[in-house]
Amino acid sequence: MSDIHLRSALAIAAAxxxxxxxxxxxxxxxxxxxxALNPKLGAFTDVTPERALAKADAVDSARAKGEALGxxxxxxxxxxxxxxxxxxxxxxxxxxxxxxxPAAVDATLVEKxxxxxxxxxxxxxxxxxxxxxxxxxxxxxxxRNPHDLKHMTGGSSGGSGAAVxxxxxxxxxxxxxxxxxxVPSSLCGIFGLKPTYGRLSRGRSFPFVASFxxxxxxxxxxxxxxxxxxxxxxxxxxxPGQAARPFEPTFASLDSGLAGLRxxxxxxxxxxxxxxxxxxxxxxxARALGATKTVELPETERARAAAYLITMVEGGAxxxxxxxxxxxxxxxxxxxxLIAGAMLPGGWVVKAQKLRGWYxxxxxxxxxxxxxxxxxxxxCRAPLIGQKTFxxxxxxxxxxxxxxxxxxxxxxxxxxxxxxxxxxxxxxLPIGVQVIGPPWREDLVLxxARALERDGVVSAxxxxxx
Amino acid sequence: xxxxxxxxxxxxxxxLPLLGLTLGADSRAVVKLHLTxxxxxxxxxxxxxxxxxxxxxPVYTA
Numbered sequence: 001m002s003d004i005h006l007r008s009a010l011a012i013a014a015a016x017x018x019x020x021x022x023x024x025x026x027x028x029x030x031x032x033x034x035x036a037l038n039p040k041l042g043a044f045t046d047v048t049p050e051r052a053l054a055k056a057d058a059v060d061s062a063r064a065k066g067e068a069l070g071x072x073x074x075x076x077x078x079x080x081x082x083x084x085x086x087x088x089x090x091x092x093x094x095x096x097x098x099x100x101x102p103a104a105v106d107a108t109l110v111e112k113x114x115x116x117x118x119x120x121x122x123x124x125x126x127x128x129x130x131x132x133x134x135x136x137x138x139x140x141x142x143x144r145n146p147h148d149l150k151h152m153t154g155g156s157s158g159g160s161g162a163a164v165x166x167x168x169x170x171x172x173x174x175x176x177x178x179x180x181x182x183v184p185s186s187l188c189g190i191f192g193l194k195p196t197y198g199r200l201s202r203g204r205s206f207p208f209v210a211s212f213x214x215x216x217x218x219x220x221x222x223x224x225x226x227x228x229x230x231x232x233x234x235x236x237x238x239x240p241g242q243a244a245r246p247f248e249p250t251f252a253s254l255d256s257g258l259a260g261l262r263x264x265x266x267x268x269x270x271x272x273x274x275x276x277x278x279x280x281x282x283x284x285x286a287r288a289l290g291a292t293k294t295v296e297l298p299e300t301e302r303a304r305a306a307a308y309l310i311t312m313v314e315g316g317a318x319x320x321x322x323x324x325x326x327x328x329x330x331x332x333x334x335x336x337x338l339i340a341g342a343m344l345p346g347g348w349v350v351k352a353q354k355l356r357g358w359y360x361x362x363x364x365x366x367x368x369x370x371x372x373x374x375x376x377x378x379x380c381r382a383p384l385i386g387q388k389t390f391x392x393x394x395x396x397x398x399x400x401x402x403x404x405x406x407x408x409x410x411x412x413x414x415x416x417x418x419x420x421x422x423x424x425x426x427x428x429l430p431i432g433v434q435v436i437g438p439p440w441r442e443d444l445v446l447x448x449a450r451a452l453e454r455d456g457v458v459s460a461x462x463x464x465x466x
Numbered sequence: 467x468x469x470x471x472x473x474x475x476x477x478x479x480x481x482l483p484l485l486g487l488t489l490g491a492d493s494r495a496v497v498k499l500h501l502t503x504x505x506x507x508x509x510x511x512x513x514x515x516x517x518x519x520x521x522x523x524p525v526y527t528a
Contacts, residue, residue, distance in 0.1 A: 120489075302514050305507035312504055324486045336493050340500035343481040348508045353522035355511055 009075035009170035009224040018072035023056035023074035043162035046123040046310040070117025077171040082121040083107040084204040092206035093126040108203035116231035124159030130208040132156040133403035137332035146463025151382035154187035156180040161188035167462035179407025185419035186377035186432025198413025204240025208313040220460035222450040250443040263291040266375040269300035274379030281422040288457040292298035307412040311351040316341025360413040367438040377432035420458040474501040
C-alpha cells in the first residue's frame with residue numbers, strides 16, 4: 001500500500017481490519033515519510049519509532065488472534081509536545097522544561113486514543129509555553145507551512161498543523177487557549193476541533209491559562225476528527241476543570257445534513273479588522289449553508305480584551321518562578337510578555353472574569369434563535385516566517401498577539417468550534433472559517449463541517465512541502 | 467487612571483523587587499509596550515458596568 005499518507009485514519013483502520021495491509025506496514029511508511037519531510041517542515045521534535053512499531057505489532061497480533069480492534073486501530077497520530085508522553089520530558093516548546101524528568105505516564109488523551117487502537121509516532125513542535133500564534137520556536141526552529149515552506153503554520157500548535165497538512169500523521173492533537181488549534185488549522189488548511197471548555201480531559205498536559213485551556217484534534221477529514229474526538233471523551237480525575245458530561249457521540253450523526261439547523265453569520269466585531277480574504281471565506285461558507293441572517297455578539301471587543309488580560313495574568317503567575325530563576329532560558333518574546341503579565345493588578349483580572357460571565361450569558365441569549373454561528377478564523381492567510389507585523393484595517397499590528405483576534409473571544413466562553421479550510425482558486429495558501437456551536441454541541445459543529453466537506457466547499461489536501 | 471496618567475516605568479520599577487525579577491534594557495522597552503497594551507485593553511474591561519453581584523468565572527462551566 002504505497003498511498004498510506006493519502007488515506008484517512010478511518011480508511012487505514014479499515015484496511016488493517018480487512019487484511020489489505022498491516023499496522024506495521026502503516027507505521028513503517030509513516031516513519032519513513034516523517035524522516036524524509038520533517039527536516040523541511042519542523043513538525044516533530046521527538047519521533048518514537050520503537051514504541052510505535054511495538055504498538056503496531058500488538059495491533060497486528062490482536063487481529064491475527066481474531067480479537068476486536070478499536071475504531072482507529074493502526075492509524076498514526078502525533079501530539080503537541082505539551083502532552084505527556086511516557087519516556088519524554090514534556091518540553092511544552094521550552095528549553096527549560098526539557099531538563100525535567102521524562103514523563104512516567106502518558107497524557108490521558110494519548111491513553112484514550114491508543115485505547116481506540118491509534119498509534120502514537122511522536123511529539124510535535126509548538127510555540128514556547130503555548131504563548132504564541134505563529135508556530136515559530138526560538139529553541140527548535142519554526143514549524144513550516146506544508147503549502148508554502150516560506151510561510152508560518154500559525155501557532156501555538158504549529159507542529160500539529162504541519163504534521164497533518166504535510167501528510168505525516170492522519171491525526172494530531174493540540175491545545176487551544178485563545179486559538180492555538182483554530183489558527184494553525186486556518187493557516188495550514190486542515191480541520192481542527194476545539195471542543196467545549198471542560199469537555200476533554202487535560203490530564204497530564206502542560207498548562208498555560210487554566211481558565212481557557214482546551215485540548216482537541218486536527219485531521220484532514222471531518223470523519224477522522226469526529227472519530228478521534230469521540231474516542232477521547234470521558235471522565236478523568238486528573239483534570240479538575242473537566243465538566244461532568246455523559247459520553248455524547250458525534251460520529252453517528254455526522255451525515256445528518258443541515259435540515260432543521262438555524263445558521264447565522266456573526267457580524268459586528270467579526271466582520272471588520274481582517275483582510276478581505278477572511279471575510280470572503282466566511283461569506284462563502286455562510287452562503288453554502290444558506291445562512292442569510294447576520295447576528296451580533298455584543299461587547300466582543302471587551303470580551304477579547306478580558307481574555308487578553310486573563311491570559312497575561314495567569315501566564316505570568318504560572319511562570320513566576322521560572323522567570324525569576326531561569327529568565328535567560330526563555331525565548332525573549334515569550335518572557336517579556338509573561339513578565340508584563342506578572343505585573344498587572346489583580347483587580348483587572350477579577351473584573352475580566354466577571355465580564356466572562358456576562359459575555360457567556362449574551363452568547364446563550366443568541367443561541368436561543370440560532371444553532372450555528374459562522375465567523376472568520378484568522379484575519380489573514382499565513383504570514384511569512386519571521387514576519388513581525390501586519391496591517392489590519394489600515395493599522396500596523398504585531399502578528400504574534402493579534403492572529404487570534406477572531407478566535408480569542410470564542411474560547412473566552414468555551415464554545416465548541418470546528419475550523420474548516422477554505423481555498424481560493426489560484427491562491428496557494430488556505431484560510432479557515434469557524435463553525436461555532438452552543439456549549440456541548442460538538443455534534444452540530446462537526447455535522448455542519450461534514451456537510452461543507454461533502455459539498456466540496458471545504459477540503460484539506462496535503463501540501464506539496466515545497 | 468487615564469491613558470495620560472499611566473506610567474509603565476513606574477509600574478515596572480515598583481513591581482520588579484516585589485516579583486524578584488530584573489530586566490535588561492531591551493526587555494524593559496518590550497515589557498513597557500506590553501503593559502501599555504494591557505492598560506489600554508483593561509480600560510475596555512474596567513469601564514464596563516457590572517453589578518456588584520456579578521460573579522466571576524474562575525472555573526467556568528459552559
